[in-house]
Amino acid sequence: MKAFQVKAPHDYQVADIDVPTAAAEEVLVRVAFAGICGSDMHIIHGDNAFVRFPRITGHEFAGVVEAVGDGVQNVAVGDRVCIDPVISCGECYPCRIGRPNVCSSLEVIGVHRNGGFEESVAVPAANVHHLPDHIGLDAAALVEPYTIAANVLDRMQPHPGDRLMVLGAGVIGLTILQMALAKGIEDVIVTDVINERLEAANQLGATHVFNSREQDIEQEVLALTQGEGVPLIADAACVPALLPQMLRLASPAGRIGLLGFSVQPSELVQLEVIKKELTLVGSRLNNRKFPEVLELMASGQLDPLALVSHRLPLNDMPSAIDMLDHRPEEARKVLIQISA
Incomplete structure (x- = not known):
């Protein structure tokens, strides 16, 4: 079968590999769609400290169950599913206090073990989520990015009436925008340096958009908030140098949510x-x-397909990576169609 394999930084190809099998407590999923994430690009560039090479990447994917291993009772062949990539031990301190996403022995599908850029992938049955009938497999491949948005918003503990500022209108910024609106945050400021992304944010319901290359963001935001600042700031730009500005723009008692994995220090x-x-x-x-996220998607409060700019076959992964590397303004979410 075909798979997109990263052998080492900058060394990748679509290759023929053996079909995996479902071990005990695992299921084999025939992947329909998988999304390319910024963290996949970090793996390709050698900027992810957690990855183990060689690796089949991809942690945003959905498909149909084609086999189940021994002991699996919650999933059957033919089920339409999406997969939570977080695998935790259930025993360490973070797991004991309900924070399994920072498990001391955390594994992530597509990082520590093979992921969704292959025709079939074996995953723990415990990580499988069934899809409502009217959610397509293409939309379901994008559940995972919205869980990132839901997580950072919960970490910031919004209060009724809070205004949110999102730095960066890439895919994660846009998922945070949509998730915030679905959660009842009515006033959302979005900043970016690319006008096309800001237009997308505007279309998806942003209250105010600012181009930080063309406008004085601090002046604009402080004028908008009568000098008070913003209670909630989500850093979807993930640029360490922006932290001092976030501190200045945060209101008293404000909360700042950080998402980046940069090893560069912030002042x-x-x-x-x-x-x-x-x-x-x-x-x-x-x-x-x-x-x-599945409930909000099923109710129509999230519009994942609005994020998709390209749909490409698995064989076109190298050209998709080239576009994301050299012409990022052309793309939002690139969805890889594998077997649908």
């Missing part, structure tokens, strides 16, 4: 944090958010 002025009693929270992956 932090302690006075800004203390005088406003700010809360900075990290957010990694998702903490059991798949049921919530």
Whole structure:
């Protein structure tokens, strides 16, 4: 069967591999669609400290169950499913307090073990989520990015009436925007440096959009908030140098959600944090958010297909990577059609 395999940084190809088998407590999923994520690109570039090579990447995917291993009772052949990539031990301190997404022995499908850019993939049955009948397999492949958004919003603990500022209008920024609106946050500011992305944010319901290359963001946002600042700031741009600006733009008692994996240091002025009693929270992956996202998707409150700019076959993965590397303004979510 075909799979997209990264052998080492910058060394990747679509290759023929053996079909995996479902071990005990696992299911074999025939992958229909898989989305290319920024973290997949980090693996390709050698910027992901967690990956084990060689690796079949892909943690955003959906498909149909084609075999079940011994002991599997919650899943049957023919079920339409999407897969939570977070595999945790259930015993360490984070797991004991309900934070399995930062498990001490965390494994992520597509990072620590093979993922969805292959025709068939074996996954733990416990990580499988059944799809409502009217959610297509293409939309279901995008459940995982929305769980990232749900997680960071929960980490920031919104209060009724809070305004949210999202830095970055790439796919994660747009999922945070949609998720925030679905959760009842009515006022969302979105910033980016690409006008096409800001137009997409505007179409998806952003209250205000600002181009940080063309406008003075601090002046605009402080004028908009009468100098108070913003209670919630989600960093979907993931640029360490932006942290000082986030501290200045946060309102007193504000919360800042950080999502980036950069190893570059960020300048932090302690006075800004203390005088406003700010809360900075990290957010990694998702903490059991798949049921919530599937419910919102089924109710029509999320529009995942609005994020899709390209649908390409698995053999075109190298050209998709080239586009994302060199012409990122042309793409939002690139969806790889594998067997649908």
